[in-house]
Amino acid sequence: MATSAAQAGMIGALAARFRSCPVTGLQIDLAAERLIKANAIAAVVFLAIGGVFGLLVALTRWPAVHLLSSDMFYLVLTAHGLDVLLLWIIFFEIAVLYFASAILLNSRLAAPRLGWVAFALMLIGGLLTNVAVLQGDSSVMFTSYVPMQASPNFYLGLILFAVGALIGCCIFLGTLVIAKDEQTYEGSIPLVTFGALTACIIAFFTLASGAVILIPTWLWSLGYISHIDTVMYKLVWWGMGHSSQQINVSAHVAIWYLIAAVTVGAKPLSEKVSRGAFLMYILFLQLASAHHMLVEPGLSSEWKVFNTSYAMYLAVLGSMIHGMTVPGAIEAAQRKNGYVNGAFEWLRKAPWNNPAFAGMFLSLVLFGFLGGISGVVLGTEQINIMMHNTLYVPGHFHATVVTGTTLAFMAVTYLVLPLIFQREVAFPKLARIQPYLFAIGAGGISLFMMGAGTLGVSRRHWDITFSDATLAFDYPAAAFLMLGLNGLFAILATVGGALYVIIAVWTILFGRRVTAENALAALGPMPPRLQVHTAVAEYGSAGTWHLPGTYILISVFFVSFVLYYFVNWKYLSELWPMG
Amino acid sequence: MAEPTAAPTARERVPFMQRLLDNPFLLLFLGVTSPAVLYLLWGVMELSQIPIAR
Ligand code: HEM
Ligand SMILES: [Cu+2]
Numbered sequence: 303m304a305t306s307a308a309q310a311g312m313i314g315a316l317a318a319r320f321r322s323c324p325v326t327g328l329q330i331d332l333a334a335e336r337l338i339k340a341n342a343i344a345a346v347v348f349l350a351i352g353g354v355f356g357l358l359v360a361l362t363r364w365p366a367v368h369l370l371s372s373d374m375f376y377l378v379l380t381a382h383g384l385d386v387l388l389l390w391i392i393f394f395e396i397a398v399l400y401f402a403s404a405i406l407l408n409s410r411l412a413a414p415r416l417g418w419v420a421f422a423l424m425l426i427g428g429l430l431t432n433v434a435v436l437q438g439d440s441s442v443m444f445t446s447y448v449p450m451q452a453s454p455n456f457y458l459g460l461i462l463f464a465v466g467a468l469i470g471c472c473i474f475l476g477t478l479v480i481a482k483d484e485q486t487y488e489g490s491i492p493l494v495t496f497g498a499l500t501a502c503i504i505a506f507f508t509l510a511s512g513a514v515i516l517i518p519t520w521l522w523s524l525g526y527i528s529h530i531d532t533v534m535y536k537l538v539w540w541g542m543g544h545s546s547q548q549i550n551v552s553a554h555v556a557i558w559y560l561i562a563a564v565t566v567g568a569k570p571l572s573e574k575v576s577r578g579a580f581l582m583y584i585l586f587l588q589l590a591s592a593h594h595m596l597v598e599p600g601l602s603s604e605w606k607v608f609n610t611s612y613a614m615y616l617a618v619l620g621s622m623i624h625g626m627t628v629p630g631a632i633e634a635a636q637r638k639n640g641y642v643n644g645a646f647e648w649l650r651k652a653p654w655n656n657p658a659f660a661g662m663f664l665s666l667v668l669f670g671f672l673g674g675i676s677g678v679v680l681g682t683e684q685i686n687i688m689m690h691n692t693l694y695v696p697g698h699f700h701a702t703v704v705t706g707t708t709l710a711f712m713a714v715t716y717l718v719l720p721l722i723f724q725r726e727v728a729f730p731k732l733a734r735i736q737p738y739l740f741a742i743g744a745g746g747i748s749l750f751m752m753g754a755g756t757l758g759v760s761r762r763h764w765d766i767t768f769s770d771a772t773l774a775f776d777y778p779a780a781a782f783l784m785l786g787l788n789g790l791f792a793i794l795a796t797v798g799g800a801l802y803v804i805i806a807v808w809t810i811l812f813g814r815r816v817t818a819e820n821a822l823a824a825l826g827p828m829p830p831r832l833q834v835h836t837a838v839a840e841y842g843s844a845g846t847w848h849l850p851g852t853y854i855l856i857s858v859f860f861v862s863f864v865l866y867y868f869v870n871w872k873y874l875s876e877l878w879p880m881g
Numbered sequence: 882m883a884e885p886t887a888a889p890t891a892r893e894r895v896p897f898m899q900r901l902l903d904n905p906f907l908l909l910f911l912g913v914t915s916p917a918v919l920y921l922l923w924g925v926m927e928l929s930q931i932p933i934a935r
Pocket of ligand 1: 353354356357359360363379380382383386387390391443444445693696700703704708747760761762763791792793795796799
């Protein structure tokens, strides 16, 4: 008697904790949903702040404008890197982890209260570091290389933020355990969740490296430790700094699969192959951290070449596999949706006016062509030397982390708004062009920074005219042109980014509520004969390799890659003429 | 579609790769050890062998 009453009470309590998703039928844990919302909102706020800083930096590097004073330039550059690279990206990633575990596995979230502790730590840490930077005595860039010293709160904020993020990762793992125990899914976890697991694993190494280096550095800034070795600092710091970029790659690849599954019903071509590619990431991707140490004395060529060549190529192989299987999965699904003519009908008739799809595909193409190719060039010990510490480096990573990760996160937002916030996306016409605007702007700044870097312009440099230097130096006129174009495209990227922020915030505050009737329509235009609506939460492959269009796209990619790679070796041979 | 998702029968052995990929904590162990040894430990060993200047 007593037990059945207790059971009834429990069932009631459980029912109150869940709602049923009108599109997928999944049970959605309301506690997980609230945490996803909070983390996503924090992410967007920091993107807005950091994006404005980015514009200010770009306008300063445009010699004709040269907006900020030198002091302000380095302050703003520090804040820019911090707010976009750490706060925007990692807050969003925590939201992705909760989504990929609790929501996709149809499970309750492990320890939601702890989730709020994690959120509070991250928020307080992020604010603390921001305040320290804005106070002006911590303009050390986000890399904070010793012996440059920031105020103690700069490091303390980062440490609190990292501890919060680590708790978030533990909650993700805990949720995997709960879902398995309570058998909320069958067989293996879905591929998107596996991608999120990859991101989470890399995050553990990242955050551990961060703790190992930032805690002593904090104590050093307080005066408890007298000396920190500069090269040792750099080595361990990049264990965090670079690996965190690989969290981004894993997370945005998982999101590519997710968006492809929801908007065109794509299933992975082969679960085995895609999971194998993620395994390559888990084992090898983090070793590429060594490319930041390529010109450092004291480390052997064996260490450099092993970590950046042999190991990194295995990880690059993983990326190439995803770069092929994502478009391949889309092609396979679109052929099922009825677009079977020629090599490219599937692509032409893809839902290009759905901002989630458009953003995802642009992210895929730009990440591969701009970010991927330039990354391999920079990661090669010999040709790295031509571009090391030039603007080529920010050019490369704006292609990866902005046109790749940021654009993918923006794209998935157009699904998260209706599915999690249960609001129809506001200003649908503007939303439709937003990914294109941002992609063109961000693609432009990547290309023109790479262009300026190829001409030798340094990164993190306030005045390339050297106006008050004792020794004069002139860059070619083309370098000034590149920086001017960079400024123009920075304005375009800012407009695209601002549109995103406005649309997201407006939707959350004033968007029309999504109901069972309009839930599917709220996800944006999709192929009229879309077959699969639940591909995202299931295990299973597409079961076809008839993909002529994808094979053509891949060939174009390889030819560009090989040509560009060898052009750089040719440049290198001209740098030091022999004989 | 092609791959079976049903639980394997008692006699059927789950392939090694599948057992690896279905075990998040083993993956976590591998993903942390690999860079900790090959990047960090090896790197720290080389740096600590540099003689101190006097
Ligand atoms: C409106 C969009 C953006 C513009 C116009 C922009 C522009 C720039 C410029 C001009 C630099 C300075 C390069 C230098 O002088 O060395 C820079 C640095 C940087 N940006 Fe952006 N950016 C934007 C968005 C982003 C986003 C979304 C991210 C990350 C997700 C990002 C990450 C970084 C990082 C990590 C640095 C390096 C800071 C440093 O060297 O310490 N940027 N950005
Ligand atoms: Cu890196």
